[in-house]
Amino acid sequence: MTKVLKIFSDATLEAMEEEMQRDPSVFVYGEDIIKQGGIWGQFKGLHNKFGDRVRDTPISETALVGAGVGAALAGGRPVVDLHYADFIGITMDEILNQMAKAHYMFGGQGKVPLVLRAPDGVFPHAAAQHSQSLETWFVSIPGIKVVIPSTPENGKGLLKAAIRSNNPVIFFENKKLFSVKGLVRDSEVITPLDKAEIVHKGEALTIVSYGYFLGEVLKAVEIAEKKHSSRIEVIDLRSINPIDEETIIKSVKKTGKLIIAHEAIKIGGVGSEVAAIVAEKAFDYIKKPIIRVGAKFSPLPFSPQLEESVTTSSKDVLAAIEKLLV
């Protein structure tokens, strides 16, 4: 199996191309995706290849998602680009009351194979309205799937699986991830939508993370492992709806210690849900208090000094590891 070095943006573009080639009912629309090729070039050249199946839209986020639901119910497989996930609030009713509900409330009569591409996370120096990680909102909405890639390879694999899914999938891709390089398998990559992955094996401690922030976690782990000569287990959730409980519980039962780390705000974050799952299902195995690492409870400020003070990084992960490994 050969692997090729690619940036995330190109890996997801390949996913789009392959799936549009494979299935004529797949199409994509969003703001500024023809001439600009998407904010991060993630759609560049797609219009030349697929013509009318790649469309620029008005700035009408509500319509984009709502029409995606209708298009899917009528037999299409739309992929909708939300530009910035920060605008997802505008589309919330279409997600909550139409996209997530249609299959269930109509007794399974129709299905909604719709993918929302939602670039989220901190966009450095863009401040409060362009730098949010809102994925937690979608953890407790039944009827949708929510995946968050962490590498070019699983970005490609998750996007392809999302497009093939018979259910609505929100694909949260961190804005900083688009330019990240990684090795991508040359053959078909399909990443399951509901499975976490153990990306680093260990016995001393479990760290659960996801998305771009996984890179920060791995940086901290490398430093800590050298210092303590112990091995840390790192789990990439990949999906936060559903959460792969089994993989987490198994690991925590082995290590007895847990950190959950994400770029999103700590309070009410995915970490809170994971901590609750572990408290419910593996309480007797826990040897030290669970630690959540996440951003401070504040909108993101503009000034770089302030920004750094609110966001979280590998330093916070390292500090948490130190607390649990002593």
Place this chain on the structure above:
Amino acid sequence: MTLNKDKLIDIYYNMLRIRRFEETVKKKHGKQIIGPAHLYIGEEAVATGVCSNLLREDLVTSTHRGHGHTLAKGANLRKAFAELYGKETGYCKGRGGSMHLAAFDVGMLGANGVVGGGFNIATGAALTQQILNKKNVVVCFFGDGASNRGTFHEAVNLAALWNLPVIYVCENNGWASTTNSLDSTAVVNIADRARGYGIKGITVDGNDVFAVYNAAQKLIKAARNGDGPAILEAKTYRIEGHFLGDPQKYRTASEVEEWKLNNDPIERFLKAIRATGEVSEPEIENVKRRIEDELEDAVQFAERSIVPTPEDALEDVYAKEAAR
């Protein structure tokens, strides 16, 4: 009036079928049928006049007041009643009820508990027709109240921009719950807004089934031929309360009586066809009997159907993933 006899009988059948369905729902409500139910009595000419121009493969989106649209699109009466009864044999297996009734087997993509929730869905369904090179048309039913949602603007603009095969049919019944249309809407004729999107807009007497039929025919034909979307506004009136149990303090009894006595769409239709003698009295009686038989059968079916199994409540939260 240039409709042939079969079509006239068909139109009568559809209007009366809705009327009798709704009267039966009213009779059973609070007993076998529970939960919010918004009746369509008095507005039958709109759904009938429009849907009589649709093919089975054409699609419609509906509203919280969706029984009429569902039946006019040709839905099965047994499955519709069973759904209102909350039975496993209902269209939505008891997951939907009145406000989320859907009949995908006849292209009815769902009622909607969110006012204005259908605009975008219809528009997207029309987009799929265009992308997949299909000739089907989509109809989006909506109320005068719904026309003030932002979804109206975004959807109609998108449909006009992309020349999508979708007709937005406004049922302007003068009231949105307790609020009069004139107290909420800056135009008198909602179809006038079509100009702002560069598309056709037609306002008709919504209690004249022929007027609705003719206007819908023209617009649907045009949409099918690739001429794009349009707005059809049908002025009508809701005879029943907003929902079953509505105390209706916002309007006078005489206002309702006036519409009921002098502007009933079914009576107007009968008067018109009797005047020309195109359909005989025995033929009219025959339609009535057919509907009564169908209704009785459907009610019995709903009554003897099994209730859903509680353990199955989580079924259908997600669609099955097929290997693709």
